[in-house]
Amino acid sequence: MSFLTSLFGKKEQAQHEDFIFVDMHSHLIPKIDDGSKSLDESVELIKKLVEFGYKKIITSPHIMGDFYKNTPEIILGGLSELKQRLKSENIEIEIDAAAEYYLDEWFIEKLNKNEPLLTFGKKYVLFETSYMNEPAHLHQAIFSMRTLGYTPVLAHPERYLYLYNDFSAFEKIYEMDVLFQINLNSLMGYYSKPAKQFAEKLIDNKMVDFVGTDCHGMRHLNVLKDTRASKYYNKLANLNLLNNTLLS
Ligand SMILES: [Fe+2]
Numbered sequence: 220m221s222f223l224t225s226l227f228g229k230k231e232q233a234q235h236e237d238f239i240f241v242d243m244h245s246h247l248i249p250k251i252d253d254g255s256k257s258l259d260e261s262v263e264l265i266k267k268l269v270e271f272g273y274k275k276i277i278t279s280p281h282i283m284g285d286f287y288k289n290t291p292e293i294i295l296g297g298l299s300e301l302k303q304r305l306k307s308e309n310i311e312i313e314i315d316a317a318a319e320y321y322l323d324e325w326f327i328e329k330l331n332k333n334e335p336l337l338t339f340g341k342k343y344v345l346f347e348t349s350y351m352n353e354p355a356h357l358h359q360a361i362f363s364m365r366t367l368g369y370t371p372v373l374a375h376p377e378r379y380l381y382l383y384n385d386f387s388a389f390e391k392i393y394e395m396d397v398l399f400q401i402n403l404n405s406l407m408g409y410y411s412k413p414a415k416q417f418a419e420k421l422i423d424n425k426m427v428d429f430v431g432t433d434c435h436g437m438r439h440l441n442v443l444k445d446t447r448a449s450k451y452y453n454k455l456a457n458l459n460l461l462n463n464t465l466l467s
């Protein structure tokens with residue numbers, strides 16, 4: 220093998236090396252949100268995630284007052300069924316569940332009543348907001364979460380149109396000690412061109428703490444295959460992502 224062949228051979232290998240072992244954003248508990256529609260589908264998706272090198276999945280069903288009134292009992296009940304099925308099929312992966320809380324009145328009420336939230340890792344709470352308008356309670360909710368001892372993690376900040384006018388809007392939220400989780404497929408322009416550009420800018424500014432698949436179905440994992448070969452995916456290796464700290 221010539222020097223050049225070995226050099227390029229190594230480069231090629233490095234591009235496909237797995238370095239993210241935990242996914243903390245997905246919708247894999249069947250029939251409780253707009254994600255997986257059956258246990259069979261969940262198994263297929265999880266098998267694919269195992270192929271991608273994931274060792275642990277913390278799935279995050281939607282909790283949303285208007286559409287998905289999921290409770291910890293519903294989510295953990297679904298998780299337990301899913302775990303049994305994975306065990307019966309000898310699929311080797313650790314799986315746990317938290318939630319993706321939508322910032323609405325229902326969520327604010329939970330915070331006001333100090334109802335226990337579904338968290339992962341170091342009391343991280345994954346939350347999302349409306350895509351169009353900045354929620355009136357955004358700052359209050361962040362403050363309440365922190366006061367209650369949680370660490371808020373904003374799901375896919377690159378997808379919120381109300382942050383697009385000025386990059387300092389992202390910085391203002393980030394400075395409130397909110398962690399940012401970008402969706403991996405944003406790096407392929409799966410959601411939109413601006414979402415891709417903002418995800419890249421967040422990476423360049425080292426304002427990314429977690430990455431997630433936000434997998435709702437096989438369509439997301441088919442794109443993820445290409446995402447994993449993209450330039451910005453490889454740049455993620457230079458950030459101090461917290462995903463792997465979630466391995467237990
Ligand atoms: Fe999601």
